[in-house]
Amino acid sequence: MRVYNFSAGPATMPLEVLERAQAELIDWRGSGMSVMEMSHRSKEFVTVAAQAEARLRALLAVPEEYAVLFLQGGATGQFAGVPLNLTAPGAAAAYVNTGSWSAKAIDEARKYVDVHVVADEKDSNYTTVPAEGSLEVPGDAAYLHLTLNETIGGVEFPYLPDAGEIPLVTDASSTMLSRPVDVSRFGVIYAGAQKNLGPSGLVVIIVRRDLMGRARPEVPAAMDWTAMAEADSMLNTPPTLAWYLVGLVLEWVEEQGxxxxxxxxxxxxxxxxxxxxxxxxxxxxxxxxxxxxxxxxxxxxxxxxxxxxxxxxxxxxxxxxxxxxxxxxxxxxxxxxxxxxxxxxxxxxxxxxxxxxxx
CATH class of the missing domain: 3.90.1150.10 (Aspartate Aminotransferase, domain 1)
Incomplete structure (x- = not known):
């Protein structure tokens, strides 16, 4: 008997998705093998991957000028991936601290950029977000980073800050797919899959194409957004099972309306x-x-x-x-x-x- 699973992540998944995956586990749609066993270069898996990206683009109305990546490392990997892909050494970036995950992103970013914390909600014990219109972002900031939803503290932005021409970058792990969002307001959206997208082991990144090509020479190839986009997220062997399951979840979301x-x-x-x-x-x-x-x-x-x-x-x-x-x-x-x-x-x-x- 299945329980009601209120875990923060890895989290509950739609029963219909699990049952479909169970039915296809040994023989994926007549291929004679599991999706876990097939080459990520095969036409079958390339179709799985392309359909997942197309569904995500349709659900979120992702503009064509954005690339969509399906990578390993989770959202935590992008705490480093963001500054490594968007800045040169010595650059500055603005961050908002609304709780535990913001703080982790800030600590990681400090290894690579000069971090300006433009708002810190510690006076409320991280039970608030900055008042709308209150953020003063330095003009030399390469981007403004915020965590849309603090999974631990249960704090969520009810609005999107306006940073002018400075790209807005967000960790949307807990809010991805929970409601419509205007992707065009962001420079980069990244989200770990293990909340609303599927199982753990995969991160989805939506990045405006004009922000690509800025990666530092030393960025690992597996974290280089431009290199990954050019390889359709398959520069290395991707997390194929997780990607397939994300595709099933996206199809389920479509079916729910x-x-x-x-x-x-x-x-x-x-x-x-x-x-x-x-x-x-x-x-x-x-x-x-x-x-x-x-x-x-x-x-x-x-x-x-x-x-x-x-x-x-x-x-x-x-x-x-x-x-x-x-x-x-x-x-x-x-x-x-x-x-x-x-x-x-x-x-x-x-x-x-x-x-x-x-x-």
Whole structure:
């Protein structure tokens, strides 16, 4: 019996996708082999890859002047990949710090560029984002980097900053495919697959073509966006199974009605769980309401001693992955695209019962 998996990543995937992958695992569409076994140069896998890119472009309305890459290394690899591909030694870049993943990106970037932190939300204990219009980006910055959604803290930008002519670069790992987005507002979007796109082991990068060709000579070939684009993301052997599964997820999103339908579903799920928290005197969410994430919902109980019993009882009830990140404690429900509204309803019903027993 499958549980409702609220893990932050690797995260739950659509059951229909898993069942299709299971059916095709041994013999992919009459090829006589698994997609894991076929050459990435074969016409069969080249078709798989091309269809995945075409579906992603269609769902996100990616303009032609953007390249789409499917690479290894996850989003964390792009913490270095961004400055290595966009700057020369001695260059400056602007970063916004809204929590744990922003901080990791900043620490990695400092190895390669002069980092200007143009906003740091530490005074709110990273429960807010900068006020719209408040960012002052240095004119010499090669780009402005932000994390659209902090998976650990449950903080999300409700708007896109305007940096003028300076390219906007974002880690969109937790928000990718959760709603429509204007890709043309960005210079670079990158996202680890293990939230809304598919399994871990792959990162999708959408990069404006006029920003390519700037990689430093020492950038590893596997991280060189231009070289990878010229090789259709196959300069080396790509993560073929993950790429195939991403393609199935993208097809599933199409069948659900696309990103507009995903946004409606995700808004409803978020409103259900935040409404339960806000109506309660037992549960609390630390994030400023305007900056609350649709995808990752942290919440607290009045006594930290109740956290482990909550998580254990939830696990026994078929609600998995609700423990908060080790760095912040509490609980966290990640409600990505593949989490059905029935799973969120089961969670809020459990929360209500737990409050009655322990409040």
């Amino acid at each position: 696309g990103l507009t339908a995903m946004a409606e579903r995700n808004r409803a799920k978020a409103e259900l769980i935040y409404g339960t928290i806000d109506r309660s005197d037992f549960y609390s969410n630390p994030v400023q309401p305007a900056a609350r994430s649709w995808m990752n919902v942290p919440f607290l109980v009045p006594d930290p001693a109740l956290e482990k019993p909550f998580v254990a009882a939830a696990e026994a009830a078929g609600l998995s992955g609700l423990g908060g990140h080790r760095s912040v404690g509490g609980m966290r429900a990640s409600i990505y695209n593949a989490m059905p509204i029935e799973g969120v309803q089961a969670l809020v019903d459990f929360m209500t019962d737990f409050e009655k027993q322990n409040g």
